[in-house]
Amino acid sequence: MSSILELMPSVYAGASLALLAVMGSTLVRAILGPTAFDRVMAVNMFGTKTVLLLSLLGFLSGRPDFLDIALVYALVNFLSTIAVLRFFEGRPQVVKQCSTTDVDLDVNHDADPDASGPTTAMEE
Amino acid sequence: MNHLAAIQVIIPLLCAPLCMLLRWRTGAWLIATLATWATFGVSLVLARTVILNGAITYDMGGWPAPWGISYHVDILSAFVVLIVSGVAALTLAFAYKSVQREIRPESLRAFYALLLICLAGLLGIALTGDAFNIYVFLEISSLSAYALIGMGQRRRALRAAFQYLIMGTIGATFILIGIGLLYSLTGTLNIQDLASRVEMIPTSTYGNHTLITAFAFLTVGLSLKLALFPLHLWLPNAYTYAPSVVTIFLAATATKVAVYMLLRFSFCILGQRFVFEQLTLGNILLLPSLAAILVASLVAIFQYDIKRMLAYSSIAQIGYMTLGISLNSHAGLSAGILHMFNHALMKGALFMVMGAVAYRTGSVYLSDFRGLGRRMPWTMAAFVFGGLSLMGVPLTAGFISKWILLQATLEAGWWPVTAIILLGSLLAVIYIWRVVETAYFNPRHEIEHGTEEAPLSMLLPMWVLIGANIYFGIDTSIPLHMAERAATILMSGGTL
Amino acid sequence: MNIGAHYNYWVAIFLMMTGFYVVITHGNLIKKLIGLNLFTTSVFILYISLAKVKGGTAPIIAPGIEVYSNPLPHVLILTAIVVGVATTAVGLALVLLIYDRYGTIEEDEIRLKDDSL
Amino acid sequence: METFLVLASTLCISMGVFLGITGAIGIFRMPNFFARLHAASVTDSGCAFMLLFGLMLQSGFTLATIKLCFILLFFLISSPTAAHALAKTALSCGAQPTSSPREER
Amino acid sequence: MELIIDITLLTFLGLTALAINRIDKLFCIIMLSGIYSLLCASLFVSMDAVDVAFTEAAVGTGIATVLLLSTIGATDTQQRSAPQRPLFALLVVCATGAILVYGTMDMPAFGDPDAPIHHHVAPRYLEMSQQEVGSDNIVTSILSSYRGFDTLGETVVIFTAGLSVVGLIGFRGMQKFGDRQRAAGITQDDMGKHLVLRIVIKMFIPLILLFALYVQFHGDFGPGGGFQAGVIFASGFIFYTLMFGLDAAMRVVSPRTLSYIAALGVLTYGGVGITTLLMGGNFLDYNVLRPDPLQGQHLGIFLIELGVGTTVFSIMVLIFFAFSSRKGLRQ
Known part of the structure; x- marks a missing residue:
């Protein structure tokens, strides 16, 4: 019977390695991401993967009562996403400044802050 | 009454939040002044007990030394605490009128609270016997200093505060790295325990590299805080554009506490034998201090803003202190420690004169001093006496420390260094004379705007400092005695 | 296993040096503060990697666990993190006011504006 | 019972990991932002749910399970909301969800 | 692995x-x-x-x-x-x-394992802290009892940061934000359009504050303590400000009251120290607070964690208010 339970740590180890790989790819997306929103999405995804990694590490090291930290990570990750959205609220021209590749977004006129609605096309 | 050491830091630390709780603005000044005068009283009693029956150790939280944080107050700490709280008491007395002109009324309470916190930070550094606690209180005093400098009227104060913040934090992080490396070798943070375990490390084999790197980082971090010559770039702007009260307080205390930290780390923890024989701290410090004395005094001559001139002269005077330390002799060390005391008196008085002139004429350029000799006689007389003490003219405190320094260098046989010290005093004569000449002997001043004498609340503390300058020039027993005993303790590795 | 023995310290030093480089070279005040943050955070990594004991767990007493990591550096770093945040907050307040009074947060533009007075 | 729990949790965890990896590949393959956001957020919630559920199976009725429930609950609500808000702001700030990849301008 | x-x-x-x-x-x-x-x-x-x-x-x-x-x-x-x-x-x-x-x-x-730092001071903390201080989390027992003076310094550092922001930016600067917004005609400067987000955040804020209190009082047995609780409590307020605008948040708690709360937090911490002085022990020696030293330690740690939590919470929210009140200046 106990042999089956020995299986679990290796499952945790495999899962955490995979999660590290996913975090790596999210990190690369965060660094390369053309538009600013790509970066926000990458940070959000990075946060959720870190939470999962921590829960796995908690189980791997046999101290599962450290899950408060994982909960705080989720909370803080949500907070920083909302703060970024608040930063972009109603300021489209700021978004262009924050995108790395100076893709020539064909903006015929500079959208004044209050005008909502799509005015530009933004892609690679 | 063995709680003195704790009370000394607690009074300013807890009066600061009190200042914030009051809505009544002048109440904040009242609390601050009472707190500083009480701290000065406590420091007098503390100094007396330390002189009479040796060092006091006080365990915070009741835990014995290496486990809890313990305060170890010896002669050197009592001496520095005396300087810091004395200058603070006089600065607060001076501050009532001067701050009304320079600080926005709504941020007055925050200003006084920050000043008290800065005082508590400096006292905390001088008293504590725990290496990491020094870092915490260093950060407290520097953080409040950044904010205080940032509150200056001119927009360049913000720029100076930001530059000081960046260089100060890098310096503090270097000190943190140094403490971390020392901790990794010994496992303790208490200074005396650290000293005993550092001796046990056979520096020839294991642990030699880490110890040298820890010493290197600590020296660079401390000389950044000390504004030793190559790393002094933040000091002139910080002292020139800060409010006058902040400049008076910082110029007379912050650099002295940094010198105290250098002494405490290199003599008490790393041990005088290791630091001077193996790592030749003497030669490392000698060159920058000589450069500081010469270059800073030279640059001071060409400054138009007199506060900036005095800031450069402070860098030169710090060069004298580090020169005393680098002599690696008992006389040199006591000269360095004594100069901390005398320099605090001189610079405190001179910057108070600047505060009074700024209060009356609004700025302290050389042109503002024209004809001040007649219109502000007391203030300018105080400037003359302060200048004489800066030059090292006999019967003033400046002369005593220069005299002992000269004796120490002659005793060590470094006659070129003595020549440089005398040259430094000569340069001091030039840049002081420039101001005195414009104040007294300048012909007619075109627009005789009616600036009359500075108010009494400014003149009194100024003249108390000038009186102390002269008194300790004549009867040098108390400070010299304390400096000499402190030097003996340091030379013996702080264990006496 | 010598590399594994000191890998933590070397990466901490590399991060320290990157932060230090950012602080020295970049003129933008906010970037300087972020570089300063990098620099101080990597000192924390150095401290914490000192405290780790191979095979030890977090210093919270739990039944049936013997080997714990060293709790003292953790306490030191908790205080140092607070100091780091406080410095960043004061630095950012100064940046706000500098932008208010100078209109720019680039160091050389600020110097230009001051020298042109 | 024991083996069933182990098998179930291994299955859940591997499903979660699979979803995670698809998400990671998705954010690189998708042409524009909205497609990438879709890939990221769906797999995020899925991976989180499956992984945490797998861990819950393993830890039985202890305090850890309750904490895992809290995390799972928080994730199930906050992660889609964040993705929704991000998409809404992106839309209002000018990102144009192109209908098909061929219209590369 | x-x-x-x-x-x-x-x-x-x-x-x-x-x-x-x-x-x-x-x-x-x-x-x-x-x-x-x-x-x-x-x-x-x-x-x-x-x-x-x-x-x-x-x-x-x-x-x-x-x-x-x-x-x-x-x-x-x-x-x-x-x-x-x-x-x-x-x-x-x-x-x-x-x-x-x-x-x-x-x-x-x-x-x-046989590095010098694991054999000199640390072993005593690991072995004795349960008998002497009575908290499972050794880090909290060192933080609040053995090296309690460091934590007082830490609280004062946070208080200094808040004071400098108040001194540099000032309360009136924050109040002026309201009428600057009204002058610019922006009546609703918040994320009004995000209906879904508004409901979710309204649901979450009480839970976040509850979680912060859990972290505050759970400091003895698991990770957590005054400082972390203060930050999470402040993040609850920051959520509210992000969602419902700075004006609404300032009506909930004005910056001036926040500075009073911060001052009270530091005074609570210092007050515990002074009461231990008056009751005969050294500064911050909690054993004298109660007849039984272990209870004294618990009471002392509880009070100072409360002081740290209040100070950190009010200063973090105060700094956030000061920074977000500068938002309208650029246009």
Whole structure:
């Protein structure tokens, strides 16, 4: 019977390695991401993967009562996403400044802050 | 009454939040002044007990030394605490009128609270016997200093505060790295325990590299805080554009506490034998201090803003202190420690004169001093006496420390260094004379705007400092005695 | 296993040096503060990697666990993190006011504006 | 019972990991932002749910399970909301969800 | 296994640090510094520093990112100047790095159990702290009892940061934000359009505050304590401000009251110290608070954690109010 339970740590180890790989790819997306929103999405995804990694590490090291930290990570990750959205609220021209590749977004006129609605096309 | 050491830091630390709780603005000044005068009283009693029956150790939280944080107050700490709280008491007395002109009324309470916190930070550094606690209180005093400098009227104060913040934090992080490396070798943070375990490390084999790197980082971090010559770039702007009260307080205390930290780390923890024989701290410090004395005094001559001139002269005077330390002799060390005391008196008085002139004429350029000799006689007389003490003219405190320094260098046989010290005093004569000449002997001043004498609340503390300058020039027993005993303790590795 | 023995310290030093480089070279005040943050955070990594004991767990007493990591550096770093945040907050307040009074947060533009007075 | 729990949790965890990896590949393959956001957020919630559920199976009725429930609950609500808000702001700030990849301008 | 996780996390950190150095868009750097703190925090967890990971995540990713964002919201998001004197800087940096690497050559290997630091002061904390201080979490017992004076210094540092922001920016600067908004005709400066977000956040804020209280009082047995609780409590308020606008938030608690709460927090901490003085023990010696020393320790730790929590909460919210009140200045 106990042999089956020995299986679990290796499952945790495999899962955490995979999660590290996913975090790596999210990190690369965060660094390369053309538009600013790509970066926000990458940070959000990075946060959720870190939470999962921590829960796995908690189980791997046999101290599962450290899950408060994982909960705080989720909370803080949500907070920083909302703060970024608040930063972009109603300021489209700021978004262009924050995108790395100076893709020539064909903006015929500079959208004044209050005008909502799509005015530009933004892609690679 | 063995709680003195704790009370000394607690009074300013807890009066600061009190200042914030009051809505009544002048109440904040009242609390601050009472707190500083009480701290000065406590420091007098503390100094007396330390002189009479040796060092006091006080365990915070009741835990014995290496486990809890313990305060170890010896002669050197009592001496520095005396300087810091004395200058603070006089600065607060001076501050009532001067701050009304320079600080926005709504941020007055925050200003006084920050000043008290800065005082508590400096006292905390001088008293504590725990290496990491020094870092915490260093950060407290520097953080409040950044904010205080940032509150200056001119927009360049913000720029100076930001530059000081960046260089100060890098310096503090270097000190943190140094403490971390020392901790990794010994496992303790208490200074005396650290000293005993550092001796046990056979520096020839294991642990030699880490110890040298820890010493290197600590020296660079401390000389950044000390504004030793190559790393002094933040000091002139910080002292020139800060409010006058902040400049008076910082110029007379912050650099002295940094010198105290250098002494405490290199003599008490790393041990005088290791630091001077193996790592030749003497030669490392000698060159920058000589450069500081010469270059800073030279640059001071060409400054138009007199506060900036005095800031450069402070860098030169710090060069004298580090020169005393680098002599690696008992006389040199006591000269360095004594100069901390005398320099605090001189610079405190001179910057108070600047505060009074700024209060009356609004700025302290050389042109503002024209004809001040007649219109502000007391203030300018105080400037003359302060200048004489800066030059090292006999019967003033400046002369005593220069005299002992000269004796120490002659005793060590470094006659070129003595020549440089005398040259430094000569340069001091030039840049002081420039101001005195414009104040007294300048012909007619075109627009005789009616600036009359500075108010009494400014003149009194100024003249108390000038009186102390002269008194300790004549009867040098108390400070010299304390400096000499402190030097003996340091030379013996702080264990006496 | 010598590399594994000191890998933590070397990466901490590399991060320290990157932060230090950012602080020295970049003129933008906010970037300087972020570089300063990098620099101080990597000192924390150095401290914490000192405290780790191979095979030890977090210093919270739990039944049936013997080997714990060293709790003292953790306490030191908790205080140092607070100091780091406080410095960043004061630095950012100064940046706000500098932008208010100078209109720019680039160091050389600020110097230009001051020298042109 | 024991083996069933182990098998179930291994299955859940591997499903979660699979979803995670698809998400990671998705954010690189998708042409524009909205497609990438879709890939990221769906797999995020899925991976989180499956992984945490797998861990819950393993830890039985202890305090850890309750904490895992809290995390799972928080994730199930906050992660889609964040993705929704991000998409809404992106839309209002000018990102144009192109209908098909061929219209590369 | 742990070594592989450590090494991957460290390489990620290196990658992020290099990216921060290279990219010149401020917004991207702030996002990357958020990731940097998250990576640091997970590295701390894998190195068994649980409380430190808690604080680093709550502060580094939460508060620092939010403050940086509101700063570049009020200033500008463009970094214009090219790096100056890179060669000289590279030289200085490599020199310092070389000295440091030279210094670490003699340090004990990573995780080496018989390093000096594990045998001198730390063993007493691990063995005796349960009898003497009575809390399972050794870090909390050192933080609040053995080295309680350090934590008083830490609280004063946070209080100084709040004071400097109040001194530099000032309460009137924050109040003026309201009428500047009204003058600019922006009546509803909040994320009104996000209906879904508004409901979710309204649902979450009470839970977040409850979780903060749990962290505050759970400090003895698990990771947590006054400082972390204060930051989470403040993040609840920051959520509210982000969602419902600064005006509404300032009506909930005005900056002036926040500075009073902060002052009271520091005074609670100092007050506990002074009562121990008056009751005959040394400063901050909790054994004298109650007849039974262990209860005294519990009471003392409870009170000072409360003081730290209140100070940190009010100062963090105060700084956030001050920074977001500068938002309208740029237009």
